[in-house]
Amino acid sequence: MALLTVLTPVLAAVLCLVIGFILMKLPGRVTKPQRGDKGGSNTDSRPWVDQDLQDGTENTPRHDKEEDWVDGSEEEEDLSHVPYSPPRHPADTMLERSQDFYNLMNQRRSVRFISPEPVPRDVIDNVILTAGTGPSGAHTQPWTYVVVSDPDTKHQIRLIVEEEEELNYRQRMGDKWVQDLAKFRTNWIKEYLDVAPYLILIFKQTYGILPQGKKRTHYYNEISVSISCGILLAALQNVGLVTVTSTPLNCGPQLRGLLKRPANEKLLMLLPVGYPASDATVPDLKRKPLGDIVVHM
């Protein structure tokens, strides 16, 4: 009995330690990179995070096999190789072409004042085709370009984007801003979503569906689609059309529903496209000089 009396607290202490050890181990199960889990906890702490943008690439394991991610997939190992000899320019022509292309691209600006004038649809199709020439992880081509010209659909998109945008502003600004919200109102009013002849909504496909119905992860899908978007911006600029690059926050699921896109597609960007309005203005921004962006070694 005396022994038991002495042992009881020791036993209890050991029990405590064991329980404590188990409970301290528990969070490990939570922090494991489970799909959805992370997005959820992130959203708790930062409500402005776009849930839809979160559940894509960020949770996708980046597979070493895809390091050289173009033409590097297992499937492609079986592909025959063909000679590649693109046209070659003399040095002075190269220099001239590089200068001309720089001058053209350097005139590109993000423009919010878009003309309602119609734009030939064939031009838009060529621009999309050009975007589709971009490289992608394992040549998955994980992009869908939804081109909206229907006025009703454009308006519904505007309502969704503006509603979420207003929520974002209100949530973030809090009471201290409520009095003069009016002067910020322009920030969430997106008239161009009604006005622009085309809205291009760029979806990234986070995974593909194989013929047997099995899912195939699209590695680097967000990087791939962003690169493709860069080529699209170049193609728009090349024909004299303008846009403004935007990433509608928290609108992804609603817009996906409206546009009836499948579950593997997440909205990455929304580009209103058209001619610039005749009275279009842009902020007087400067770009960094070469010396600030390049390092030669």
Place this chain on the structure above:
Amino acid sequence: MALLTVLTPVLAAVLCLVIGFILMKLPGRVTKPQRGDKGGSNTDSRPWVDQDLQDGTENTPRHDKEEDWVDGSEEEEDLSHVPYSPPRHPADTMLERSQDFYNLMNQRRSVRFISPEPVPRDVIDNVILTAGTGPSGAHTQPWTYVVVSDPDTKHQIRLIVEEEEELNYRQRMGDKWVQDLAKFRTNWIKEYLDVAPYLILIFKQTYGILPQGKKRTHYYNEISVSISCGILLAALQNVGLVTVTSTPLNCGPQLRGLLKRPANEKLLMLLPVGYPASDATVPDLKRKPLGDIVVHM
């Protein structure tokens, strides 16, 4: 018995403290969006994930303020606006230009067989300048292009990339592959890293340093730099140079050290650049037709 009577409340107190400690630790560890925390746990479960790629955009809160992320920052609200009237083409010219640009870009391929012939540096500089015209979240221009032509540095880069790549392959393939690793050897041998006249290493700046030394988060830095890379690929193709888009896994920190880049810069991509080798081949890939990438509404 008396001892037990005395000890029981003490024991209870200890138990309470232990449980309390556990409970306080639990949510904190799970929901706190700490840098490194997530990357660390990710790396545990998927050793092939690039630590360096993980600690950038994925942990960056996406701020609603930046939704229209070009020309949309607070600073720019103070900027004066200037008229914007780029050259305008008639419809048939637009169509022709869009077709020509598509044809040019559609000839682009990822090429691993690069000629050692020198390339005029001015052409490379114009290509980088062109990449620098891309839009970016709040016009942060969060990119650094490191252009390596020094043979020793190129070789050191090759050693780092090949060593990590071999590790990736070995770790992932495991014993069952060890016997015929030889046939996969080409996968981690990157001769072009020595041969190509230029290696362009694209770094994303995850944050900037304000004049007062304060850090400024670069929202959407990975998307911005990827878009810029798309424009760079277009500029290379425009002058007849080739590259292969690669994202060197786990090499980021080592390469950043070698190239003496600051802590806010993370390696996003590595592009070997040059003329294609005269006997260059590419896998016989096809691109998706327009109907598979576009949806009109």
